[in-house]
Amino acid sequence: MMNPKISVIISAYNASGHLAQSVESILNQSFKDLELIIIDDASTDNTLDLIKKYALEDERIIYISNEKNLGPGKSRNKGIKAAKGEYIAIQDADDVSFPARLQLQYDFLQSHPDIFLVGGGTSNIAASGRKTTTFTPLTDEAESNKAFSRICPIVNATIMFRNGQRVLYRDKFRYAMDYDLFLNLLSQGKRMTNLPAPLIKRRMLPSSISFGKRVHQELFAKKAREFYSQRKLYGKDEYDSFEPDEILKINVENLRDPRLIAYEIEARFKVNEFKEVKKLYVKYFKHRKVPDKYLLYFMTSFLPKPVVDSLRKILWG
Numbered sequence: 673m674m675n676p677k678i679s680v681i682i683s684a685y686n687a688s689g690h691l692a693q694s695v696e697s698i699l700n701q702s703f704k705d706l707e708l709i710i711i712d713d714a715s716t717d718n719t720l721d722l723i724k725k726y727a728l729e730d731e732r733i734i735y736i737s738n739e740k741n742l743g744p745g746k747s748r749n750k751g752i753k754a755a756k757g758e759y760i761a762i763q764d765a766d767d768v769s770f771p772a773r774l775q776l777q778y779d780f781l782q783s784h785p786d787i788f789l790v791g792g793g794t795s796n797i798a799a800s801g802r803k804t805t806t807f808t809p810l811t812d813e814a815e816s817n818k819a820f821s822r823i824c825p826i827v828n829a830t831i832m833f834r835n836g837q838r839v840l841y842r843d844k845f846r847y848a849m850d851y852d853l854f855l856n857l858l859s860q861g862k863r864m865t866n867l868p869a870p871l872i873k874r875r876m877l878p879s880s881i882s883f884g885k886r887v888h889q890e891l892f893a894k895k896a897r898e899f900y901s902q903r904k905l906y907g908k909d910e911y912d913s914f915e916p917d918e919i920l921k922i923n924v925e926n927l928r929d930p931r932l933i934a935y936e937i938e939a940r941f942k943v944n945e946f947k948e949v950k951k952l953y954v955k956y957f958k959h960r961k962v963p964d965k966y967l968l969y970f971m972t973s974f975l976p977k978p979v980v981d982s983l984r985k986i987l988w989g
Contacts, residue, residue: 677705678774679757683747685713687765688722694765695726703774709754711736711747745841745849761832766875773871777832788862789833791826792871809866824851830871844916847885848892855900876943886939887932891919930959937969946973
């Protein structure tokens with residue numbers, strides 16, 4: 673196979689439940705000139721068998737099997753180093769790309785040679801595949817760059833970027849590697865933006881980092897912003913001496929900071945874990961002692977889940 677135009681990278685760990693849909697959404701893209709690199713991160717279920725089955729059926733699939741679990745960052749880096757495409761696209765093993773995703777991003781990067789990376793919107797779905805909300809990203813580059821000082825305005829699972837410049841995730845940022853990557857690209861003067869349309873169906877699972885590790889993610893994100901400021905001031909950061917265990921050892925059950933508890937309330941609410949929302953809000957209110965918007969999360973958590981899902985569609989699309 674000659675070098676493809678696009679290399680798509682999927683890192684998978686015990687992902688057999690949704691991996692087939694994810695893989696097929698890439699193989700059935702309207703854009704055909706691609707390779708699909710799947711890294712099995714030492715799964716203990718039948719993920720590797722599923723990957724091998726697809727690889728036998730389609731020569732565009734390349735698979736890498738890790739001998740031990742490395743995590744998504746190091747696994748994706750393996751895929752990036754192996755990629756032969758002019759462009760590299762990232763997808764999560766639980767997500768599904770819309771059929772025109774790669775074509776839209778390829779056409780955009782081809783016609784905008786000054787843009788290094790492009791992401792896009794998402795149609796958010798539950799584990800069952802039922803649509804919940806739609807995420808419409810910032811598409812104005814200046815607004816997006818400004819937003820990076822507070823949040824990560826680009827969804828990692830939607831990105832496509834130019835190959836050949838050794839864009840790698842820094843593994844110490846365990847739960848905010850994408851945010852750190854984008855801030856590093858900003859430090860290098862790389863231009864990034866989003867397409868407004870949903871490019872993927874993004875599965876919102878309680879086990880995903882954005883929900884299952886929300887507090888830790890926020891603390892790693894804060895450190896990523898700190899390092900970005902260091903690079904602006906001094907031309908380098910303190911990554912080499914950074915010890916991630918100072919964040920990883922934090923026990924969510926023992927949280928006292930109401931700001932961190934609030935992050936956890938939002939995360940649990942988004943995946944309908946209402947029992948946890950109630951418990952967390954009681955702890956939150958003990959520290960805050962003043963009703964605020966999180967009282968609404970608490971009150972809404974007593975409603976039936978179908979009613980809450982309907983409210984989400986009304987309030988957030």
